[in-house]
Amino acid sequence: MTSVEPGSAEPRRPHAAALPVLEADAIHLGPWLAETADEDAEALARLHADATAMCYWSTEPWVPGDRARAEAYLDAIDDGAKEGDLRQFAARLPGSSALVGWVTLYRIDLTHRRAEIGYLIDTALWGRGLGRRMVGLALDHAFEAMALHTIEADVDPRNAASCRVLESLGFQREGLLRQRWRTGGELQDSAIYGLIADER
Ligand SMILES: CC(C)(COP(=O)(O)OP(=O)(O)OC[C@H]1O[C@@H](n2cnc3c(N)ncnc32)[C@H](O)[C@@H]1OP(=O)(O)O)[C@@H](O)C(=O)NCCC(=O)NCCS
Numbered sequence: 001m002t003s004v005e006p007g008s009a010e011p012r013r014p015h016a017a018a019l020p021v022l023e024a025d026a027i028h029l030g031p032w033l034a035e036t037a038d039e040d041a042e043a044l045a046r047l048h049a050d051a052t053a054m055c056y057w058s059t060e061p062w063v064p065g066d067r068a069r070a071e072a073y074l075d076a077i078d079d080g081a082k083e084g085d086l087r088q089f090a091a092r093l094p095g096s097s098a099l100v101g102w103v104t105l106y107r108i109d110l111t112h113r114r115a116e117i118g119y120l121i122d123t124a125l126w127g128r129g130l131g132r133r134m135v136g137l138a139l140d141h142a143f144e145a146m147a148l149h150t151i152e153a154d155v156d157p158r159n160a161a162s163c164r165v166l167e168s169l170g171f172q173r174e175g176l177l178r179q180r181w182r183t184g185g186e187l188q189d190s191a192i193y194g195l196i197a198d199e200r
Contacts, residue, residue: 011034045064047120053123100122
């Protein structure tokens with residue numbers, strides 16, 4: 001599989017490759033580069049097939065090794081970056097090119113200056129403070145570089161780690177939408193969180 005179109009010097013996903021680099025202690029966020037596209041697709045397929053990580057997701061875990069789905073996912077990241085309504089950052093450990101997670105600002109609305117946030121990190125790295133750091137980096141980017149005013153998150157209220165990450169970064173729980181998702185035959189509620197720029 002190649003990340004460069006045959007007969008062209010253009011990278012296959014130029015908009016995803018143009019996202020900025022955001023660095024914190026112990027975790028870096030950055031673009032989806034052509035050089036790591038194959039490894040990224042493999043890692044995405046693995047991360048999204050992990051039933052523990054996907055436990056509270058609104059979709060079921062991916063079929064293990066679903067490279068075609070991972071490639072389509074990377075294409076959607078590029079489309080979103082091109083359209084301007086999604087910025088999904090690859091998370092890597094400093095000094096390593098291996099993908100260990102991601103953070104997404106999506107449904108970016110520049111009229112109302114708001115977006116939603118989602119994130120995932122490799123279960124092997126849970127509990128080391130990386131989740132909070134990477135979400136914090138994305139928030140800095142959203143409020144400072146993008147001048148957004150409000151960031152929202154939709155979390156299963158049973159997802160204690162995610163709720164804790166948000167609350168520790170200043171998000172307030174603003175409401176509960178009952179039985180909002182139907183995943184694998186199970187109905188899931190949504191806790192709706194919000195963070196306003198002035199409250200950080
Ligand atoms: C949510 C997620 C990114 C957190 O990543 P992480 O790197 O383990 O988080 P951190 O180590 O930064 O921990 C942040 C806080 O959550 C707490 N926490 C972590 N796991 C927890 C758990 N299972 N139950 C309760 N609190 C937990 C930590 O103690 C810490 O709180 P503290 O600052 O009071 O000590 C990770 O669990 C994940 O990828 N989950 C699957 C995907 C997901 O659910 N995404 C959110 C969808 S809205």
